[in-house]
Amino acid sequence: MRLKNKVALITGGGTGIGLEIAKRYVEEGAYVYITGRRENKLKEAADMIGSNIGYVAADVTKKEDMLKVAEKIREEQGHVDIVMCNAGIGGYVSLTDIDEKEFYRVMGTNVLGTYYTAQACLPLMGEGTTFIMNTSVTVSLGLPDFSLYIAAKSAMKSFIHTWTSELRSRKIRVNAIAPGIIPTPAAGGELGRSPEEEKARQEYRSTLIPAGKVGNVLDVANAAVYLGSDESSYVNGVELLVDGGLAAIYPVKL
Ligand SMILES: NC(=O)c1ccc[n+]([C@@H]2O[C@H](COP(=O)([O-])OP(=O)(O)OC[C@H]3O[C@@H](n4cnc5c(N)ncnc54)[C@H](OP(=O)(O)O)[C@@H]3O)[C@@H](O)[C@H]2O)c1
Structure with a gap:
Protein backbone atom coordinates (compact mmCIF):
# COMPACT_ATOMS: atom_id res chain seq x y z
CA MET A 1 0.00 0.00 0.00
CA ARG A 2 2.58 2.54 -1.13
CA LEU A 3 -0.06 5.17 -1.97
CA LYS A 4 -2.37 4.65 0.98
CA ASN A 5 -4.67 7.64 1.60
CA LYS A 6 -3.40 9.51 -1.44
CA VAL A 7 -5.72 11.09 -4.00
CA ALA A 8 -4.57 11.06 -7.63
CA LEU A 9 -5.75 12.59 -10.88
CA ILE A 10 -4.68 10.89 -14.10
CA THR A 11 -5.60 12.76 -17.27
CA GLY A 12 -6.21 10.46 -20.21
CA GLY A 13 -6.68 7.65 -17.69
CA GLY A 14 -9.37 5.73 -19.57
CA THR A 15 -7.00 3.86 -21.90
CA GLY A 16 -3.42 2.71 -22.41
CA ILE A 17 -0.70 3.83 -20.03
CA GLY A 18 -3.02 6.07 -17.99
CA LEU A 19 -5.44 3.21 -17.37
CA GLU A 20 -2.66 0.93 -16.15
CA ILE A 21 -1.41 3.66 -13.82
CA ALA A 22 -4.95 4.06 -12.47
CA LYS A 23 -5.14 0.30 -11.79
CA ARG A 24 -1.78 0.21 -10.03
CA TYR A 25 -2.56 3.34 -8.00
CA VAL A 26 -5.81 1.82 -6.73
CA GLU A 27 -3.98 -1.43 -5.91
CA GLU A 28 -1.51 0.63 -3.88
CA GLY A 29 -4.27 2.26 -1.84
CA ALA A 30 -4.96 5.54 -3.67
CA TYR A 31 -8.32 7.02 -4.60
CA VAL A 32 -8.02 7.82 -8.30
CA TYR A 33 -9.82 10.14 -10.72
CA ILE A 34 -9.46 9.56 -14.45
CA THR A 35 -10.39 11.93 -17.24
CA GLY A 36 -10.59 11.89 -21.02
CA ARG A 37 -12.97 13.06 -23.73
CA ARG A 38 -14.74 9.70 -24.29
CA GLU A 39 -17.08 9.02 -21.41
CA ASN A 40 -17.70 5.41 -22.51
CA LYS A 41 -13.98 4.59 -22.20
CA LEU A 42 -13.85 6.14 -18.74
CA LYS A 43 -16.90 4.20 -17.59
CA GLU A 44 -15.47 0.93 -18.94
CA ALA A 45 -12.20 1.64 -17.12
CA ALA A 46 -13.91 2.58 -13.86
CA ASP A 47 -16.15 -0.53 -14.01
CA MET A 48 -13.10 -2.70 -14.57
CA ILE A 49 -11.17 -1.17 -11.66
CA GLY A 50 -14.25 -1.39 -9.46
CA SER A 51 -13.65 0.72 -6.37
CA ASN A 52 -11.80 3.87 -5.28
CA ILE A 53 -12.13 5.28 -8.78
CA GLY A 54 -14.01 8.30 -10.10
CA TYR A 55 -14.19 9.74 -13.59
CA VAL A 56 -15.12 12.95 -15.36
CA ALA A 57 -15.40 13.40 -19.12
CA ALA A 58 -13.15 16.40 -19.69
CA ASP A 59 -11.03 17.80 -22.49
CA VAL A 60 -7.64 19.02 -21.20
CA THR A 61 -7.63 21.78 -23.81
CA LYS A 62 -10.72 23.35 -22.23
CA LYS A 63 -10.02 25.20 -19.03
CA GLU A 64 -13.66 25.03 -17.90
CA ASP A 65 -13.53 21.22 -18.18
CA MET A 66 -10.44 21.00 -15.99
CA LEU A 67 -11.98 23.36 -13.43
CA LYS A 68 -15.00 21.02 -13.35
CA VAL A 69 -12.66 18.08 -12.65
CA ALA A 70 -10.95 19.96 -9.82
CA GLU A 71 -14.30 20.98 -8.36
CA LYS A 72 -15.44 17.35 -8.21
CA ILE A 73 -12.21 16.33 -6.49
CA ARG A 74 -12.51 19.25 -4.06
CA GLU A 75 -16.10 18.35 -3.16
CA GLU A 76 -15.37 14.64 -2.72
CA GLN A 77 -11.81 14.63 -1.30
CA GLY A 78 -10.84 18.20 -0.48
CA HIS A 79 -7.36 17.83 -1.96
CA VAL A 80 -5.20 16.01 -4.53
CA ASP A 81 -1.75 14.51 -3.89
CA ILE A 82 -0.62 13.22 -7.30
CA VAL A 83 -1.38 14.86 -10.64
CA MET A 84 -0.34 12.65 -13.54
CA CYS A 85 -0.30 14.77 -16.71
CA ASN A 86 -0.74 11.86 -19.07
CA ALA A 87 -3.24 12.97 -21.72
CA GLY A 88 -1.35 13.31 -24.96
CA ILE A 89 -1.48 12.84 -28.69
CA GLY A 90 0.88 12.99 -31.64
CA GLY A 91 1.27 11.81 -35.18
CA TYR A 92 3.85 11.49 -37.91
CA VAL A 93 3.80 14.66 -40.04
CA SER A 94 6.79 16.03 -41.95
CA LEU A 95 8.02 19.45 -40.97
CA THR A 96 6.91 20.84 -44.33
CA ASP A 97 3.33 19.69 -43.75
CA ILE A 98 2.76 21.02 -40.23
CA ASP A 99 -0.12 23.49 -40.34
CA GLU A 100 -2.00 25.55 -37.80
CA LYS A 101 -4.59 22.86 -37.15
CA GLU A 102 -2.01 20.13 -36.44
CA PHE A 103 0.11 22.54 -34.40
CA TYR A 104 -2.75 23.42 -32.07
CA ARG A 105 -3.97 19.81 -31.88
CA VAL A 106 -0.62 18.49 -30.67
CA MET A 107 0.62 21.51 -28.70
CA GLY A 108 -2.86 22.16 -27.34
CA THR A 109 -3.31 18.69 -25.90
CA ASN A 110 0.20 18.11 -24.57
CA VAL A 111 1.26 21.59 -23.49
CA LEU A 112 -1.78 23.84 -22.98
CA GLY A 113 -3.63 20.84 -21.53
CA THR A 114 -0.85 20.38 -18.98
CA GLU A 127 3.16 20.39 0.72
CA GLY A 128 4.57 17.05 -0.40
CA THR A 129 2.26 16.69 -3.37
CA THR A 130 3.56 15.99 -6.84
CA PHE A 131 3.14 16.47 -10.56
CA ILE A 132 4.27 13.76 -12.97
CA MET A 133 4.59 14.59 -16.67
CA ASN A 134 4.28 11.83 -19.24
CA THR A 135 6.96 12.86 -21.74
CA SER A 136 8.60 10.41 -24.17
CA VAL A 137 11.90 8.78 -25.01
CA THR A 138 11.58 10.52 -28.37
CA VAL A 139 12.66 13.76 -26.66
CA SER A 140 16.17 12.28 -26.69
CA LEU A 141 15.97 11.02 -30.28
CA GLY A 142 16.09 12.68 -33.70
CA LEU A 143 13.12 10.95 -35.29
CA PRO A 144 12.10 12.28 -38.69
CA ASP A 145 8.46 13.39 -39.21
CA PHE A 146 7.90 13.54 -35.46
CA SER A 147 9.18 17.04 -34.74
CA LEU A 148 5.90 18.52 -33.52
CA TYR A 149 5.20 15.75 -31.01
CA ILE A 150 8.81 15.87 -29.81
CA ALA A 151 8.60 19.67 -29.48
CA ALA A 152 5.46 19.29 -27.37
CA LYS A 153 6.99 16.60 -25.14
CA SER A 154 10.18 18.68 -24.84
CA ALA A 155 8.06 21.55 -23.55
CA MET A 156 6.51 19.21 -20.98
CA LYS A 157 9.99 18.03 -20.03
CA SER A 158 11.05 21.63 -19.46
CA PHE A 159 8.39 21.93 -16.73
CA ILE A 160 10.46 19.64 -14.50
CA HIS A 161 12.93 22.54 -14.29
CA THR A 162 10.72 25.62 -14.42
CA TRP A 163 7.85 24.35 -12.31
CA THR A 164 10.17 22.76 -9.75
CA SER A 165 11.61 26.23 -9.33
CA GLU A 166 8.27 28.04 -9.40
CA LEU A 167 6.65 25.65 -6.91
CA ARG A 168 9.67 25.37 -4.65
CA SER A 169 8.20 27.40 -1.80
CA ARG A 170 5.09 25.19 -1.82
CA LYS A 171 7.21 22.00 -1.66
CA ILE A 172 5.46 20.50 -4.65
CA ARG A 173 7.61 18.09 -6.65
CA GLU A 190 -5.23 4.61 -33.99
CA LEU A 191 -2.22 5.65 -36.08
CA GLY A 192 -3.71 3.75 -39.02
CA ARG A 193 -1.59 0.57 -38.98
CA SER A 194 -3.12 -2.90 -39.32
CA PRO A 195 -2.50 -5.38 -36.44
CA GLU A 196 -0.09 -7.32 -38.71
CA GLU A 197 1.87 -4.18 -39.62
CA GLU A 198 2.01 -3.17 -35.98
CA LYS A 199 3.22 -6.64 -34.90
CA ALA A 200 6.01 -6.66 -37.50
CA ARG A 201 7.00 -3.15 -36.47
CA GLN A 202 7.19 -4.09 -32.78
CA GLU A 203 9.24 -7.22 -33.58
CA TYR A 204 11.74 -5.16 -35.55
CA ARG A 205 11.92 -2.51 -32.85
CA SER A 206 12.49 -5.16 -30.16
CA THR A 207 15.77 -6.03 -31.86
CA LEU A 208 16.98 -2.44 -31.41
CA ILE A 209 16.34 -2.16 -27.67
CA PRO A 210 18.96 -3.35 -25.17
CA ALA A 211 16.20 -5.01 -23.11
CA GLY A 212 15.38 -7.11 -26.20
CA LYS A 213 11.69 -6.24 -26.19
CA VAL A 214 9.30 -3.35 -26.37
CA GLY A 215 7.93 -2.19 -23.03
CA ASN A 216 4.47 -2.61 -21.62
CA VAL A 217 2.07 -0.38 -19.76
CA LEU A 218 2.92 -2.01 -16.43
CA ASP A 219 6.57 -0.96 -16.76
CA VAL A 220 5.44 2.65 -16.94
CA ALA A 221 2.80 2.27 -14.23
CA ASN A 222 5.34 0.86 -11.78
CA ALA A 223 7.56 3.90 -12.36
CA ALA A 224 4.54 6.13 -11.77
CA VAL A 225 3.87 4.39 -8.44
CA TYR A 226 7.43 5.17 -7.35
CA LEU A 227 7.31 8.82 -8.41
CA GLY A 228 3.86 9.28 -6.86
CA SER A 229 4.83 7.68 -3.54
CA ASP A 230 6.75 9.09 -0.60
CA GLU A 231 9.60 6.70 -1.48
CA SER A 232 10.63 9.34 -4.04
CA SER A 233 10.16 12.31 -1.72
CA TYR A 234 13.77 13.49 -2.34
CA VAL A 235 13.51 13.00 -6.11
CA PRO A 251 21.19 6.34 -32.81
CA VAL A 252 19.54 3.37 -34.37
CA LYS A 253 16.90 3.56 -37.07
CA LEU A 254 13.43 3.05 -35.61
N1 LIG B 1 2.62 4.38 -26.08
C1 LIG B 1 3.85 4.84 -26.19
O1 LIG B 1 4.74 4.21 -26.80
C2 LIG B 1 4.21 6.16 -25.57
C3 LIG B 1 5.56 6.51 -25.50
C4 LIG B 1 5.92 7.72 -24.93
C5 LIG B 1 4.95 8.56 -24.41
N2 LIG B 1 3.64 8.21 -24.49
C6 LIG B 1 2.66 9.13 -23.92
O2 LIG B 1 1.87 8.43 -22.99
C7 LIG B 1 0.60 9.10 -22.86
C8 LIG B 1 -0.51 8.07 -22.96
O3 LIG B 1 -0.50 7.53 -24.26
P1 LIG B 1 -0.93 6.02 -24.59
O4 LIG B 1 0.16 5.43 -25.40
O5 LIG B 1 -1.41 5.36 -23.37
O6 LIG B 1 -2.13 6.26 -25.62
P2 LIG B 1 -3.71 6.36 -25.43
O7 LIG B 1 -4.22 5.07 -24.93
O8 LIG B 1 -4.25 6.89 -26.70
O9 LIG B 1 -3.86 7.45 -24.29
C9 LIG B 1 -4.03 8.81 -24.53
C10 LIG B 1 -5.14 9.26 -23.63
O10 LIG B 1 -5.23 10.67 -23.67
C11 LIG B 1 -6.57 11.04 -23.76
N3 LIG B 1 -6.68 12.32 -24.45
C12 LIG B 1 -6.26 12.64 -25.70
N4 LIG B 1 -6.58 13.91 -25.98
C13 LIG B 1 -7.22 14.39 -24.88
C14 LIG B 1 -7.82 15.63 -24.55
N5 LIG B 1 -7.84 16.66 -25.42
N6 LIG B 1 -8.38 15.77 -23.34
C15 LIG B 1 -8.37 14.75 -22.46
N7 LIG B 1 -7.84 13.56 -22.70
C16 LIG B 1 -7.27 13.38 -23.90
C17 LIG B 1 -7.25 9.93 -24.56
O11 LIG B 1 -8.63 9.82 -24.24
P3 LIG B 1 -9.78 10.49 -25.16
O12 LIG B 1 -9.39 10.22 -26.58
O13 LIG B 1 -11.03 9.79 -24.73
O14 LIG B 1 -9.78 11.94 -24.81
C18 LIG B 1 -6.49 8.70 -24.07
O15 LIG B 1 -7.13 8.12 -22.97
C19 LIG B 1 0.56 10.17 -23.96
O16 LIG B 1 0.89 11.42 -23.42
C20 LIG B 1 1.67 9.70 -24.91
O17 LIG B 1 2.20 10.77 -25.64
C21 LIG B 1 3.25 7.03 -25.05
Missing part, protein backbone atom coordinates in the same frame (compact mmCIF):
# COMPACT_ATOMS: atom_id res chain seq x y z
CA TYR A 115 -1.06 24.06 -17.99
CA TYR A 116 -4.84 23.85 -17.58
CA THR A 117 -4.51 20.65 -15.54
CA ALA A 118 -2.00 22.32 -13.23
CA GLN A 119 -3.95 25.58 -12.94
CA ALA A 120 -7.09 23.69 -11.93
CA CYS A 121 -5.32 21.39 -9.45
CA LEU A 122 -2.86 23.73 -7.75
CA PRO A 123 -5.44 25.17 -5.31
CA LEU A 124 -5.97 21.58 -4.08
CA MET A 125 -2.29 20.74 -3.68
CA GLY A 126 -0.41 21.06 -0.41
CA VAL A 174 7.65 17.97 -10.45
CA ASN A 175 9.06 14.93 -12.23
CA ALA A 176 8.53 13.18 -15.55
CA ILE A 177 8.38 9.67 -16.91
CA ALA A 178 9.64 9.18 -20.45
CA PRO A 179 8.18 5.93 -21.76
CA GLY A 180 9.96 4.09 -24.56
CA ILE A 181 8.05 2.01 -27.08
CA ILE A 182 4.88 0.87 -25.35
CA PRO A 183 2.19 -0.79 -27.47
CA THR A 184 -1.11 1.00 -26.70
CA PRO A 185 -4.10 2.15 -28.77
CA ALA A 186 -2.25 5.36 -29.67
CA ALA A 187 0.90 3.54 -30.74
CA GLY A 188 -0.99 1.05 -32.96
CA GLY A 189 -4.33 1.01 -34.71
CA ASN A 236 12.59 16.27 -7.75
CA GLY A 237 13.07 17.67 -11.24
CA VAL A 238 14.04 14.43 -12.96
CA GLU A 239 12.89 12.64 -16.08
CA LEU A 240 12.87 8.88 -15.52
CA LEU A 241 13.38 6.97 -18.77
CA VAL A 242 11.37 3.74 -18.93
CA ASP A 243 12.67 2.62 -22.32
CA GLY A 244 14.64 -0.60 -21.88
CA GLY A 245 17.85 1.34 -22.55
CA LEU A 246 16.87 2.62 -26.00
CA ALA A 247 17.94 6.25 -25.51
CA ALA A 248 21.25 5.13 -24.03
CA ILE A 249 22.34 3.47 -27.27
CA TYR A 250 20.59 5.63 -29.87
Whole structure:
Protein backbone atom coordinates (compact mmCIF):
# COMPACT_ATOMS: atom_id res chain seq x y z
CA MET A 1 0.00 0.00 0.00
CA ARG A 2 2.58 2.54 -1.13
CA LEU A 3 -0.06 5.17 -1.97
CA LYS A 4 -2.37 4.65 0.98
CA ASN A 5 -4.67 7.64 1.60
CA LYS A 6 -3.40 9.51 -1.44
CA VAL A 7 -5.72 11.09 -4.00
CA ALA A 8 -4.57 11.06 -7.63
CA LEU A 9 -5.75 12.59 -10.88
CA ILE A 10 -4.68 10.89 -14.10
CA THR A 11 -5.60 12.76 -17.27
CA GLY A 12 -6.21 10.46 -20.21
CA GLY A 13 -6.68 7.65 -17.69
CA GLY A 14 -9.37 5.73 -19.57
CA THR A 15 -7.00 3.86 -21.90
CA GLY A 16 -3.42 2.71 -22.41
CA ILE A 17 -0.70 3.83 -20.03
CA GLY A 18 -3.02 6.07 -17.99
CA LEU A 19 -5.44 3.21 -17.37
CA GLU A 20 -2.66 0.93 -16.15
CA ILE A 21 -1.41 3.66 -13.82
CA ALA A 22 -4.95 4.06 -12.47
CA LYS A 23 -5.14 0.30 -11.79
CA ARG A 24 -1.78 0.21 -10.03
CA TYR A 25 -2.56 3.34 -8.00
CA VAL A 26 -5.81 1.82 -6.73
CA GLU A 27 -3.98 -1.43 -5.91
CA GLU A 28 -1.51 0.63 -3.88
CA GLY A 29 -4.27 2.26 -1.84
CA ALA A 30 -4.96 5.54 -3.67
CA TYR A 31 -8.32 7.02 -4.60
CA VAL A 32 -8.02 7.82 -8.30
CA TYR A 33 -9.82 10.14 -10.72
CA ILE A 34 -9.46 9.56 -14.45
CA THR A 35 -10.39 11.93 -17.24
CA GLY A 36 -10.59 11.89 -21.02
CA ARG A 37 -12.97 13.06 -23.73
CA ARG A 38 -14.74 9.70 -24.29
CA GLU A 39 -17.08 9.02 -21.41
CA ASN A 40 -17.70 5.41 -22.51
CA LYS A 41 -13.98 4.59 -22.20
CA LEU A 42 -13.85 6.14 -18.74
CA LYS A 43 -16.90 4.20 -17.59
CA GLU A 44 -15.47 0.93 -18.94
CA ALA A 45 -12.20 1.64 -17.12
CA ALA A 46 -13.91 2.58 -13.86
CA ASP A 47 -16.15 -0.53 -14.01
CA MET A 48 -13.10 -2.70 -14.57
CA ILE A 49 -11.17 -1.17 -11.66
CA GLY A 50 -14.25 -1.39 -9.46
CA SER A 51 -13.65 0.72 -6.37
CA ASN A 52 -11.80 3.87 -5.28
CA ILE A 53 -12.13 5.28 -8.78
CA GLY A 54 -14.01 8.30 -10.10
CA TYR A 55 -14.19 9.74 -13.59
CA VAL A 56 -15.12 12.95 -15.36
CA ALA A 57 -15.40 13.40 -19.12
CA ALA A 58 -13.15 16.40 -19.69
CA ASP A 59 -11.03 17.80 -22.49
CA VAL A 60 -7.64 19.02 -21.20
CA THR A 61 -7.63 21.78 -23.81
CA LYS A 62 -10.72 23.35 -22.23
CA LYS A 63 -10.02 25.20 -19.03
CA GLU A 64 -13.66 25.03 -17.90
CA ASP A 65 -13.53 21.22 -18.18
CA MET A 66 -10.44 21.00 -15.99
CA LEU A 67 -11.98 23.36 -13.43
CA LYS A 68 -15.00 21.02 -13.35
CA VAL A 69 -12.66 18.08 -12.65
CA ALA A 70 -10.95 19.96 -9.82
CA GLU A 71 -14.30 20.98 -8.36
CA LYS A 72 -15.44 17.35 -8.21
CA ILE A 73 -12.21 16.33 -6.49
CA ARG A 74 -12.51 19.25 -4.06
CA GLU A 75 -16.10 18.35 -3.16
CA GLU A 76 -15.37 14.64 -2.72
CA GLN A 77 -11.81 14.63 -1.30
CA GLY A 78 -10.84 18.20 -0.48
CA HIS A 79 -7.36 17.83 -1.96
CA VAL A 80 -5.20 16.01 -4.53
CA ASP A 81 -1.75 14.51 -3.89
CA ILE A 82 -0.62 13.22 -7.30
CA VAL A 83 -1.38 14.86 -10.64
CA MET A 84 -0.34 12.65 -13.54
CA CYS A 85 -0.30 14.77 -16.71
CA ASN A 86 -0.74 11.86 -19.07
CA ALA A 87 -3.24 12.97 -21.72
CA GLY A 88 -1.35 13.31 -24.96
CA ILE A 89 -1.48 12.84 -28.69
CA GLY A 90 0.88 12.99 -31.64
CA GLY A 91 1.27 11.81 -35.18
CA TYR A 92 3.85 11.49 -37.91
CA VAL A 93 3.80 14.66 -40.04
CA SER A 94 6.79 16.03 -41.95
CA LEU A 95 8.02 19.45 -40.97
CA THR A 96 6.91 20.84 -44.33
CA ASP A 97 3.33 19.69 -43.75
CA ILE A 98 2.76 21.02 -40.23
CA ASP A 99 -0.12 23.49 -40.34
CA GLU A 100 -2.00 25.55 -37.80
CA LYS A 101 -4.59 22.86 -37.15
CA GLU A 102 -2.01 20.13 -36.44
CA PHE A 103 0.11 22.54 -34.40
CA TYR A 104 -2.75 23.42 -32.07
CA ARG A 105 -3.97 19.81 -31.88
CA VAL A 106 -0.62 18.49 -30.67
CA MET A 107 0.62 21.51 -28.70
CA GLY A 108 -2.86 22.16 -27.34
CA THR A 109 -3.31 18.69 -25.90
CA ASN A 110 0.20 18.11 -24.57
CA VAL A 111 1.26 21.59 -23.49
CA LEU A 112 -1.78 23.84 -22.98
CA GLY A 113 -3.63 20.84 -21.53
CA THR A 114 -0.85 20.38 -18.98
CA TYR A 115 -1.06 24.06 -17.99
CA TYR A 116 -4.84 23.85 -17.58
CA THR A 117 -4.51 20.65 -15.54
CA ALA A 118 -2.00 22.32 -13.23
CA GLN A 119 -3.95 25.58 -12.94
CA ALA A 120 -7.09 23.69 -11.93
CA CYS A 121 -5.32 21.39 -9.45
CA LEU A 122 -2.86 23.73 -7.75
CA PRO A 123 -5.44 25.17 -5.31
CA LEU A 124 -5.97 21.58 -4.08
CA MET A 125 -2.29 20.74 -3.68
CA GLY A 126 -0.41 21.06 -0.41
CA GLU A 127 3.16 20.39 0.72
CA GLY A 128 4.57 17.05 -0.40
CA THR A 129 2.26 16.69 -3.37
CA THR A 130 3.56 15.99 -6.84
CA PHE A 131 3.14 16.47 -10.56
CA ILE A 132 4.27 13.76 -12.97
CA MET A 133 4.59 14.59 -16.67
CA ASN A 134 4.28 11.83 -19.24
CA THR A 135 6.96 12.86 -21.74
CA SER A 136 8.60 10.41 -24.17
CA VAL A 137 11.90 8.78 -25.01
CA THR A 138 11.58 10.52 -28.37
CA VAL A 139 12.66 13.76 -26.66
CA SER A 140 16.17 12.28 -26.69
CA LEU A 141 15.97 11.02 -30.28
CA GLY A 142 16.09 12.68 -33.70
CA LEU A 143 13.12 10.95 -35.29
CA PRO A 144 12.10 12.28 -38.69
CA ASP A 145 8.46 13.39 -39.21
CA PHE A 146 7.90 13.54 -35.46
CA SER A 147 9.18 17.04 -34.74
CA LEU A 148 5.90 18.52 -33.52
CA TYR A 149 5.20 15.75 -31.01
CA ILE A 150 8.81 15.87 -29.81
CA ALA A 151 8.60 19.67 -29.48
CA ALA A 152 5.46 19.29 -27.37
CA LYS A 153 6.99 16.60 -25.14
CA SER A 154 10.18 18.68 -24.84
CA ALA A 155 8.06 21.55 -23.55
CA MET A 156 6.51 19.21 -20.98
CA LYS A 157 9.99 18.03 -20.03
CA SER A 158 11.05 21.63 -19.46
CA PHE A 159 8.39 21.93 -16.73
CA ILE A 160 10.46 19.64 -14.50
CA HIS A 161 12.93 22.54 -14.29
CA THR A 162 10.72 25.62 -14.42
CA TRP A 163 7.85 24.35 -12.31
CA THR A 164 10.17 22.76 -9.75
CA SER A 165 11.61 26.23 -9.33
CA GLU A 166 8.27 28.04 -9.40
CA LEU A 167 6.65 25.65 -6.91
CA ARG A 168 9.67 25.37 -4.65
CA SER A 169 8.20 27.40 -1.80
CA ARG A 170 5.09 25.19 -1.82
CA LYS A 171 7.21 22.00 -1.66
CA ILE A 172 5.46 20.50 -4.65
CA ARG A 173 7.61 18.09 -6.65
CA VAL A 174 7.65 17.97 -10.45
CA ASN A 175 9.06 14.93 -12.23
CA ALA A 176 8.53 13.18 -15.55
CA ILE A 177 8.38 9.67 -16.91
CA ALA A 178 9.64 9.18 -20.45
CA PRO A 179 8.18 5.93 -21.76
CA GLY A 180 9.96 4.09 -24.56
CA ILE A 181 8.05 2.01 -27.08
CA ILE A 182 4.88 0.87 -25.35
CA PRO A 183 2.19 -0.79 -27.47
CA THR A 184 -1.11 1.00 -26.70
CA PRO A 185 -4.10 2.15 -28.77
CA ALA A 186 -2.25 5.36 -29.67
CA ALA A 187 0.90 3.54 -30.74
CA GLY A 188 -0.99 1.05 -32.96
CA GLY A 189 -4.33 1.01 -34.71
CA GLU A 190 -5.23 4.61 -33.99
CA LEU A 191 -2.22 5.65 -36.08
CA GLY A 192 -3.71 3.75 -39.02
CA ARG A 193 -1.59 0.57 -38.98
CA SER A 194 -3.12 -2.90 -39.32
CA PRO A 195 -2.50 -5.38 -36.44
CA GLU A 196 -0.09 -7.32 -38.71
CA GLU A 197 1.87 -4.18 -39.62
CA GLU A 198 2.01 -3.17 -35.98
CA LYS A 199 3.22 -6.64 -34.90
CA ALA A 200 6.01 -6.66 -37.50
CA ARG A 201 7.00 -3.15 -36.47
CA GLN A 202 7.19 -4.09 -32.78
CA GLU A 203 9.24 -7.22 -33.58
CA TYR A 204 11.74 -5.16 -35.55
CA ARG A 205 11.92 -2.51 -32.85
CA SER A 206 12.49 -5.16 -30.16
CA THR A 207 15.77 -6.03 -31.86
CA LEU A 208 16.98 -2.44 -31.41
CA ILE A 209 16.34 -2.16 -27.67
CA PRO A 210 18.96 -3.35 -25.17
CA ALA A 211 16.20 -5.01 -23.11
CA GLY A 212 15.38 -7.11 -26.20
CA LYS A 213 11.69 -6.24 -26.19
CA VAL A 214 9.30 -3.35 -26.37
CA GLY A 215 7.93 -2.19 -23.03
CA ASN A 216 4.47 -2.61 -21.62
CA VAL A 217 2.07 -0.38 -19.76
CA LEU A 218 2.92 -2.01 -16.43
CA ASP A 219 6.57 -0.96 -16.76
CA VAL A 220 5.44 2.65 -16.94
CA ALA A 221 2.80 2.27 -14.23
CA ASN A 222 5.34 0.86 -11.78
CA ALA A 223 7.56 3.90 -12.36
CA ALA A 224 4.54 6.13 -11.77
CA VAL A 225 3.87 4.39 -8.44
CA TYR A 226 7.43 5.17 -7.35
CA LEU A 227 7.31 8.82 -8.41
CA GLY A 228 3.86 9.28 -6.86
CA SER A 229 4.83 7.68 -3.54
CA ASP A 230 6.75 9.09 -0.60
CA GLU A 231 9.60 6.70 -1.48
CA SER A 232 10.63 9.34 -4.04
CA SER A 233 10.16 12.31 -1.72
CA TYR A 234 13.77 13.49 -2.34
CA VAL A 235 13.51 13.00 -6.11
CA ASN A 236 12.59 16.27 -7.75
CA GLY A 237 13.07 17.67 -11.24
CA VAL A 238 14.04 14.43 -12.96
CA GLU A 239 12.89 12.64 -16.08
CA LEU A 240 12.87 8.88 -15.52
CA LEU A 241 13.38 6.97 -18.77
CA VAL A 242 11.37 3.74 -18.93
CA ASP A 243 12.67 2.62 -22.32
CA GLY A 244 14.64 -0.60 -21.88
CA GLY A 245 17.85 1.34 -22.55
CA LEU A 246 16.87 2.62 -26.00
CA ALA A 247 17.94 6.25 -25.51
CA ALA A 248 21.25 5.13 -24.03
CA ILE A 249 22.34 3.47 -27.27
CA TYR A 250 20.59 5.63 -29.87
CA PRO A 251 21.19 6.34 -32.81
CA VAL A 252 19.54 3.37 -34.37
CA LYS A 253 16.90 3.56 -37.07
CA LEU A 254 13.43 3.05 -35.61
N1 LIG B 1 2.62 4.38 -26.08
C1 LIG B 1 3.85 4.84 -26.19
O1 LIG B 1 4.74 4.21 -26.80
C2 LIG B 1 4.21 6.16 -25.57
C3 LIG B 1 5.56 6.51 -25.50
C4 LIG B 1 5.92 7.72 -24.93
C5 LIG B 1 4.95 8.56 -24.41
N2 LIG B 1 3.64 8.21 -24.49
C6 LIG B 1 2.66 9.13 -23.92
O2 LIG B 1 1.87 8.43 -22.99
C7 LIG B 1 0.60 9.10 -22.86
C8 LIG B 1 -0.51 8.07 -22.96
O3 LIG B 1 -0.50 7.53 -24.26
P1 LIG B 1 -0.93 6.02 -24.59
O4 LIG B 1 0.16 5.43 -25.40
O5 LIG B 1 -1.41 5.36 -23.37
O6 LIG B 1 -2.13 6.26 -25.62
P2 LIG B 1 -3.71 6.36 -25.43
O7 LIG B 1 -4.22 5.07 -24.93
O8 LIG B 1 -4.25 6.89 -26.70
O9 LIG B 1 -3.86 7.45 -24.29
C9 LIG B 1 -4.03 8.81 -24.53
C10 LIG B 1 -5.14 9.26 -23.63
O10 LIG B 1 -5.23 10.67 -23.67
C11 LIG B 1 -6.57 11.04 -23.76
N3 LIG B 1 -6.68 12.32 -24.45
C12 LIG B 1 -6.26 12.64 -25.70
N4 LIG B 1 -6.58 13.91 -25.98
C13 LIG B 1 -7.22 14.39 -24.88
C14 LIG B 1 -7.82 15.63 -24.55
N5 LIG B 1 -7.84 16.66 -25.42
N6 LIG B 1 -8.38 15.77 -23.34
C15 LIG B 1 -8.37 14.75 -22.46
N7 LIG B 1 -7.84 13.56 -22.70
C16 LIG B 1 -7.27 13.38 -23.90
C17 LIG B 1 -7.25 9.93 -24.56
O11 LIG B 1 -8.63 9.82 -24.24
P3 LIG B 1 -9.78 10.49 -25.16
O12 LIG B 1 -9.39 10.22 -26.58
O13 LIG B 1 -11.03 9.79 -24.73
O14 LIG B 1 -9.78 11.94 -24.81
C18 LIG B 1 -6.49 8.70 -24.07
O15 LIG B 1 -7.13 8.12 -22.97
C19 LIG B 1 0.56 10.17 -23.96
O16 LIG B 1 0.89 11.42 -23.42
C20 LIG B 1 1.67 9.70 -24.91
O17 LIG B 1 2.20 10.77 -25.64
C21 LIG B 1 3.25 7.03 -25.05
